[in-house]
Amino acid sequence: MLDLTQQILELVRLTSTDLPPDVEKALHQALDHEQPGSAARGALETIIKNVELSRANSTPICQDTGTPIFYVYYPAGWSTRQLRSQIEAAVVEATKKSYLRPNSVDSLTGKNSGNNLGGSYFPTVHFEEVDGNTLTIELMLKGGGCENVGIQYSLPNSQLGAGRDLAGVRKVVLDAVHKAQGQGCAPGILGVAIGGDRGSSYYASKEALFRKMDEPNSNPELGALETRLTEEANQLGIGPMGFGGETTVMGTRITALNRLPASFFVTISYMCWAYRRRKMTVFRDGTVKYE
Amino acid sequence: MHELTTPISDETIRSLHVGEPVAITGVMLTGRDAAHKWMIDTFIKKNRQPEGDDLEAYEAIKPLLNGGLIYHCGPVVAGLDTKEYRFVAAGPTTSIREEPYQGDVMRHFHVKGVIGKGGMGTKTLQACQEAPGFYLHAIGGAASLIAQTVVKVLGVYKLEFGVPEAMWVIQVKDFPAVVTMDSHGQSQHAVVEEKSKKVLEALLAKH
Incomplete structure (x- = not known):
């Protein structure tokens, strides 16, 4: 089985720092509807500037990088246990690289795990077996x-x-x-x-x-x-x-x-407007496409 | 745009009204859920005994908050290994969760300004009238942009709360925000809430 840790790390980086084009377009449309000089228009101008800056500097669009929610659609033959451990390794690395904020807090002690791991629900990973040869991983970062x-x-x-x-x-x-x-x-x-x-x-x-x-x-x-x-x-x-x-x-x-x-x-x-969701497709020959 | 430099005088605070944009230069302290609960439980209601470095942290934040600003923010911070801290992403968090605590924290520490997002309720508005103080709304999610206004991390207290919940002392330059609750009892949030409620009622009456 392929080790996809580095490719998943790139998925996390992309999701946290580069807003999908369809969302950015919607923000521009929203801007066009607000009155010049209004606080609403000022807010959208700041938001759009921030989106561009985050992309250019590879820094999180929002400091609340949320719960990482993964959906994995895998062809028969992949090990979901290995995929989960690769996702966890990518999340730990993404936290070290400041693409993710350490966000996983023990509800009883209040202690932050510091690496975005914590139990079987953090990060949240859904697995579904699919027909064909391509593996798809979708990621959503949804803030608190x-x-x-x-x-x-x-x-x-x-x-x-x-x-x-x-x-x-x-x-x-x-x-x-x-x-x-x-x-x-x-x-x-x-x-x-x-x-x-x-x-x-x-x-x-x-x-x-x-x-x-x-x-x-x-x-x-x-x-x-x-x-x-x-x-x-x-x-x-x-x-x-x-x-x-x-x-x-x-x-x-x-x-x-x-x-x-x-x-x-x-x-x-x-x-929220920081509608961070990205997708990676892994083809049979190991090439990866991000969108 | 009003340019504000900390410490902010009462006169300046009274001159500002809801809807006015500001750019802040100076020093502020971050503090959110864990910090507010800790301040209230340990030093204001005193229903838990100080332990560890609690008293030391309290003495250190007192002069920072006296006449100062508290920012509801849980940043992404680089340089944790070397302690050469740098803010990477630092937008505001939702302020309303601090509503049960904020007014008392303002009175106890003589805080003049609260920065966050989403606005706060009547207790905080009341404290803003007394102080005099104000609530400044930063742009939610504008984390990379706001982090660039944080020119230096001067220190950190209660890091055991975790990076997002710790109290970071930061020096900012031209930090952008909008006054949405002022020292005259006006709240933009109350106005929008009220107006939108009327529209909602009309929409609910339709099929």
Whole structure:
């Protein structure tokens, strides 16, 4: 089996320091909508300058490099145990090189492990066997500020008048955006999962965030709701950093899971503007492509 | 743009209002969740006894905070092996988590300014009116850019809290921020919250 530690280290560096082009484009579009001289426009100008500087200097876009969340899609024959240990080695090295902040804290003692390792959930690695010969690793770095404003609703919700249908989903998502205000580093991107159990719903809400900004939802009904939610969230006027302004949300991603008859969860994972997600593909001959 | 140099006078603080951008030059101390809890538990509410180097750290931060600035930040720091520390990434963290502590910390240490992101609540706003003090909003996530304004790391206290949670003494030049809570009782965050709530109510009434 190939040792991919150095290639995974490059994936971590790229993810932490170089914002994906589709996200950077969305930030520029947001900038165009803000009033000249406004605090909102100033915030976006600073954000874009920071994105460019981080890329040029290979330094983290945001100091909160979050929980490293890996999704590994491997062809038959790869050892997931070896892949996990290579991912861990890459994460330790990335921490030494200041691409990642030491972020793994023992919840009981408060001690920071110093190297971003800690138990089987830190870093988080999901494995899935796939057909074919190529191995793909996706990485998302999601900081704590936006993670803290993530929320799960159980429908019906009488306070919001939200029933067990897409109209109800719309209401709770708007409520979540209002509750978040600027705390999640607006302008954000919403990952929404409808259904599932409490755990799977949270996972799926994050998985939805791997879809690119310009990639439409395969379900047209959900696609229409995504467009509407982004527009209505922006009517709230919370704006970049919560300063007030035109762009509160740059996009919405919705996915639906089967649920139990008794349960109807809607889970919202709020992603900050520093929407760090990258992908590496390892071909059969060992060559690696990053995107 | 208002250029501020530490220590910042009461007169300057009173002259600033929400929405005004500032550039700070001087010295500030980082402090976030663990630091605020430690200050409150050990020295303000005194429900835990000082241990280890607690008292030494307390004496050292007192003059830094007196009339000074506290920055809610958990930086990425290079040079940990050699202790030649350098800030690599240093944007603000979410401030609202310190809301239960901040007002009391401001009063106890005579802190004049709090820097962070996302804004704070009524207790901190009250303390800003008394001090007089203000809340400065840095741009969340602008970590590389802000790190470049940190010209020197002067020292660190309570490093056992971990790199993000330690209290770093930093010298900054033209550190960018916006006043979002002022000494006159105004909060941009309260205004945006209120306005957006009205819009939300109208949207919830629609199908």
